[in-house]
Amino acid sequence: MRIDVLTLFPEMFAGPLDHSIVGRARKQGILEIRLVNIRDFATDKHRQVDDTPYGGGPGMVMKPEPIYAAAEAVAGPRRLPWEENGPEAEGGPGQAHVILLDPQGVPFTQAKAWELAAKEHLVLICGHYEGVDERVRAIVDEELSIGDYVLTGGELAAMVVIDAVCRLLPGALGEAESARQESFEGFVLDHPHYTRPFEFRGMKVPEILLSGHHEEIRRWRRREALKRTLERRPDLLEKAPLSEEDRRMLAELRAARGETAQ
Numbered sequence: 001m002r003i004d005v006l007t008l009f010p011e012m013f014a015g016p017l018d019h020s021i022v023g024r025a026r027k028q029g030i031l032e033i034r035l036v037n038i039r040d041f042a043t044d045k046h047r048q049v050d051d052t053p054y055g056g057g058p059g060m061v062m063k064p065e066p067i068y069a070a071a072e073a074v075a076g077p078r079r080l081p082w083e084e085n086g087p088e089a090e091g092g093p094g095q096a097h098v099i100l101l102d103p104q105g106v107p108f109t110q111a112k113a114w115e116l117a118a119k120e121h122l123v124l125i126c127g128h129y130e131g132v133d134e135r136v137r138a139i140v141d142e143e144l145s146i147g148d149y150v151l152t153g154g155e156l157a158a159m160v161v162i163d164a165v166c167r168l169l170p171g172a173l174g175e176a177e178s179a180r181q182e183s184f185e186g187f188v189l190d191h192p193h194y195t196r197p198f199e200f201r202g203m204k205v206p207e208i209l210l211s212g213h214h215e216e217i218r219r220w221r222r223r224e225a226l227k228r229t230l231e232r233r234p235d236l237l238e239k240a241p242l243s244e245e246d247r248r249m250l251a252e253l254r255a256a257r258g259e260t261a262q
């Protein structure tokens, strides 16, 4: 997969994208990331990338021309929805999928990460200042938000998207890491994990994990995962594909909490 990141601050990406699983995937050629400085596409002599807002008000707005030029340099010419004879903007194989990181976008989820992991080429546009000129939205295929809070720019959001997508690319995770992939996929939170020492500051590892009874350990982990989900994110359980065993465990857990079974 190839990802082009359009940003005014390419230096911010050094570090997060160089280490751990993302760094390894890049070295292995599973993921190719290019950082594109939007300022390099400003054409005036001051290389201006932002300007004051029409209508007045505080802050600066990112100009459309450098963003269009940078996006078209990496993704090829884009056909706007009302242009009939332009080149194809989206769809065909090899076509880039252009994303604007923006708090007004649709929420970024694990399902969206899977959807993006199937694409060949992503272009991530990081906005800054008070926002981007509204006309930038015309060349993007979708807008994504990583949560209901406002960051100083789209860079950290782009890194979150890259990280979540990268670990889904075939070969990005080692075998042992892959085995753990299901965790959030089924809308059930993870079970607790323990490693040595057996006792730490008076806290002991649950005996069942030392028992060697694989089936009982599996059941304990599932029950703990469901318990944690019930306590922390009951909303997830409405979407979770649950087995008969899960439903039984949940009924017991709810009964233990004094709730009536549903």
Ligand code: ADE
Residues within 6 Å of the ligand: 101, 102, 103, 144, 145, 146, 147, 148, 149, 150, 151, 152, 153, 154, 157
């Ligand atoms: N830019 C600023 N805040 C953001 C958010 N929450 N998600 C995506 N991009 C952003």
